């Protein structure tokens with residue numbers, strides 16, 4: 001898209017934001033022009049907290065569906081717009097509500113911790129809801145030595161390693177295709193040979209073998225903060241490529257490279273300026289979550305947020 005049309009769309013968005021009393025919340029993986037137009041850009045935990053704080057009638061959520069649903073669940077009185085409702089998360093799709101019920105039957109009296117990257121119906125059956133930045137902290141605070149954790153087997157393994165507890169993945173094989181297949185040992189070695197001496201940071205959704213080759217493991221925003229605070233000038237980010245743009249904006253004096261520039265989450269990239277304009281114009285598509293389900297998930301989310309505070 002040409003620079004002229006980007007600035008025209010930006011002006012339209014600014015005018016529509018005023019007219020609708022709207023804010024735009026965007027995830028760290030969004031395309032640069034969407035990050036640039038957002039009022040706040042962050043990881044899943046920061047976005048959930050921000051959604052609770054914003055003083056606006058309308059939230060436009062630039063991210064995938066479970067994130068927009070979280071914002072709607074936490075804000076029953078606000079209108080939440082998701083500019084492309086087909087932007088889902090294949091990791092979240094690994095876990096159905098029936099899988100959760102079955103796991104609960106097989107492991108009675110074992111708390112069920114769900115990654116926020118899961119569907120609303122599954123979340124309503126969880127005891128706790130966590131994000132990549134809060135998972136280990138919350139599990140370490142529970143009094144039990146064993147938990148069920150879904151749907152990401154890699155994050156489950158990381159939580160087990162950090163907390164020393166038994167973490168049973170539900171289902172056994174849940175994963176994010178971007179982090180499982182596009183950020184592997186070969187990509188990591190290649191990036192290191194291209195940028196010798198760079199610090200390697202990875203997301204806990206990568207496989208354990210890749211995680212163990214890295215210097216730092218954390219959520220997208222934890223990686224960003226590490227770029228800002230760690231010694232060294234060069235950083236390789238082992239996650240979706242969009243995070244590198246964010247890191248360069250925040251730390252222009254550092255050199256940041258995506259571990260694999262082809263590690264793209266196509267769902268995150270479905271949100272465009274044009275779709276944001278369209279959704280603010282038509283006040284559609286609205287995120288609607290069945291009220292009883294929303295109220296149960298809100299309870300679990302709020303309780304989980306209290307534990308990690």
Ligand code: 13P
Pocket residue numbers: 028042043044045117131132133176203205218219220221
């Ligand atoms: P963060 O909460 O770390 O931003 O992760 C969200 C996500 O979808 C990672 O793939």
Ligand code: SF4
Pocket residue numbers: 064088089090091092117176177178179205240265267268
């Ligand atoms: Fe889901 Fe993976 Fe995309 Fe994150 S990067 S939203 S986990 S598919």
